[in-house]
Amino acid sequence: MVRYFFTRTARIPGFEVEHNQFLRTARTVFVNFKYRGFVPTILGIMARFASKLQLPVMQKFMFQEQGSEYTWLDTGGIVEVQNLDLPEEKQRAATRYEAASEYEFRDVVERLKIPYKKYHFLDYGSGKGAILAAAVAYPFKSVVGVEHSLMLHEVATKNILEMKRRNSVAAEALNSVHGDAATYQLAPEPHIIYLYNSFDANILRAVAERITHDLVGVQEPIYFLYNNPMHHVVLDENDKFQKISSPFGGKWMVYSVSP
Numbered sequence: 001m002v003r004y005f006f007t008r009t010a011r012i013p014g015f016e017v018e019h020n021q022f023l024r025t026a027r028t029v030f031v032n033f034k035y036r037g038f039v040p041t042i043l044g045i046m047a048r049f050a051s052k053l054q055l056p057v058m059q060k061f062m063f064q065e066q067g068s069e070y071t072w073l074d075t076g077g078i079v080e081v082q083n084l085d086l087p088e089e090k091q092r093a094a095t096r097y098e099a100a101s102e103y104e105f106r107d108v109v110e111r112l113k114i115p116y117k118k119y120h121f122l123d124y125g126s127g128k129g130a131i132l133a134a135a136v137a138y139p140f141k142s143v144v145g146v147e148h149s150l151m152l153h154e155v156a157t158k159n160i161l162e163m164k165r166r167n168s169v170a171a172e173a174l175n176s177v178h179g180d181a182a183t184y185q186l187a188p189e190p191h192i193i194y195l196y197n198s199f200d201a202n203i204l205r206a207v208a209e210r211i212t213h214d215l216v217g218v219q220e221p222i223y224f225l226y227n228n229p230m231h232h233v234v235l236d237e238n239d240k241f242q243k244i245s246s247p248f249g250g251k252w253m254v255y256s257v258s259p
């Protein structure tokens, strides 16, 4: 138990960047109070303790089992890379599909305190669109996801139609683009760019170059939100990227970009 809370380690080695478990847990509890409310959070904490003690009770109250607000969207499940409809060399550079926590995302975005209307939001490797669904709740100038798997892009397109049908879109525009993040061209305007460990260091290097090339001349601060930053060294070594915070004990890293 003591090791779990205080070591700087990955919960799922190989799938998660090393981070401080104590700080992550503290922020996760805070975020659940903030967005889910008191009772679901207390039940979630009790369920977590029960699971640590290997008691087969309260499983359905674990935070991951309590699920997302968007139960009406098809964003769940894990799609392993070998099951993505991509050629082998692209599979090798990619990670599997898995939706991120919308609550962590909302907390990180809201702390930026930016004028949403001036900003485009871009998700590199948007999958079925789970984070697009969370991002469109803010009045961004546009919300765009780039996804290279046609199969996942088509699911995202259906989800987007459903978001529009339910009037849950506060952003001016919302799209899923079928394509490779490394070749996606950004409009030269303010951006919040989000990445949930979608690809390897080489693609990240290409993406970082694209961002600094395409956004040159943009006056407003540009932010890069890196969730599960397995290849953060690529950005740490790039003098146009400046790390400004490491939320959730380093399970996220937030950079400001000066193209």
Ligand SMILES: C[S@@+](CC[C@H](N)C(=O)[O-])C[C@H]1O[C@@H](n2cnc3c(N)ncnc32)[C@H](O)[C@@H]1O
Pocket (backbone or CB within 6 Å): 084, 093, 094, 095, 096, 097, 098, 099, 100, 123, 124, 125, 126, 127, 128, 129, 130, 131, 146, 147, 148, 149, 152, 179, 180, 181, 182, 196, 197, 198, 199, 203
């Ligand atoms: C971990 S999932 C993230 C899903 C979503 N962004 C979220 O946070 O919930 C990573 C996604 O990136 C996609 N991906 C991987 N490499 C890519 C690339 N080079 N271009 C576009 N999408 C890519 C995968 O197909 C997968 O859907």
